[in-house]
Amino acid sequence: GENVEQHPSTLSVQEGDSAVIKCTYSDSASNYFPWYKQELGKGPQLIIDIRSNVGEKKDQRIAVTLNKTAKHFSLHITETQPEDSAVYFCAADGSSNTGKLIFGQGTTLQVKP
Amino acid sequence: DAGITQSPRHKVTETGTPVTLRCHQTENHRYMYWYRQDPGHGLRLIHYSYGVKDTDKGEVSDGYSVSRSKTEDFLLTLESATSSQTSVYFCAISEFSSYNEQFFGPGTRLTVL
Numbered sequence: 507g508e509n510v511e512q513h514p515s516t517l518s519v520q521e522g523d524s525a526v527i528k529c530t531y532s533d534s535a536s537n538y539f540p541w542y543k544q545e546l547g548k549g550p551q552l553i554i555d556i557r558s559n560v561g562e563k564k565d566q567r568i569a570v571t572l573n574k575t576a577k578h579f580s581l582h583i584t585e586t587q588p589e590d591s592a593v594y595f596c597a598a599d600g601s602s603n604t605g606k607l608i609f610g611q612g613t614t615l616q617v618k619p
Numbered sequence: 620d621a622g623i624t625q626s627p628r629h630k631v632t633e634t635g636t637p638v639t640l641r642c643h644q645t646e647n648h649r650y651m652y653w654y655r656q657d658p659g660h661g662l663r664l665i666h667y668s669y670g671v672k673d674t675d676k677g678e679v680s681d682g683y684s685v686s687r688s689k690t691e692d693f694l695l696t697l698e699s700a701t702s703s704q705t706s707v708y709f710c711a712i713s714e715f716s717s718y719n720e721q722f723f724g725p726g727t728r729l730t731v732l
Contacts, residue, residue, distance in 0.1 A: 507678070510661075512661070515659075537717075537718070538717065538718045540720070540721075542723075547725075548725060548726075549623075549709050549711075549723030549724050549725055549726055550662070550709070550723050551723065552720045552721070555718075555720070557718060595661055595662060597662075599717070599718075604667065604669065604675070604716050605650050605652075605667070605669075605713055605715070605716035605717060605719060605721070606652075606664055606667060606677065607662075607664070607721065608664075608678070609654075609661040609662040609663070610661055611659055611660060611661045612661045
């Protein structure tokens with residue numbers, strides 16, 4: 507089955523710097539790669555997603571890149587702000603068509619003011 | 620915020636007792652999911668439902684059962700709770716199966732002593 511590895515597990519940056527989180531997946535049939543942000547005490551919330559027919563997608567300060575050949579995708583946050591501090595999860599849908607997602611282990615991002 | 624509630628929000632129970640967690644949605648979404656979140660493991664799918672009375676197993680389904688008798692309610696039951704089931708449990712919903720955002724509930728923290 508699908509396996510998703512996420513790195514790093516923790517990331518600390520200064521406010522204004524960029525942050526990059528990387529994920530690799532194992533199932534070449536995966537077609538959908540969402541990123542979720544989880545604030546303390548809350549459920550995860552989708553921040554951006556990308557489909558396999560697109561190499562890059564951007565939404566304001568957040569961008570995701572996908573390399574299907576290498577089976578990895580990355581989240582890029584520019585001009586980080588303290589409110590970006592949270593746990594971020596990547597996920598992949600595997601080869602099923604059921605909406606099931608396989609999540610990475612999570613990255614705790616700390617943005618220091 | 621999507622209309623998802625989970626009950627109870629916190630529960631402490633003893634090994635061997637049955638436990639039922641409830642997820643209730645007001646969005647009329649077809650797909651519902653139960654995840655558990657543990658440090659170092661991210662979110663792992665326990666069971667999911669693709670319609671009333673239609674359910675299937677996820678990656679960590681042993682020791683758990685589910686039921687969905689109405690569109691709005693998805694119940695997760697631990698028949699005989701064990702300490703390894705101490706976790707934070709999240710319910711999620713989505714309107715479609717593929718390429719679709721999952722909306723997460725606020726979570727239930729379960730402690731099995």
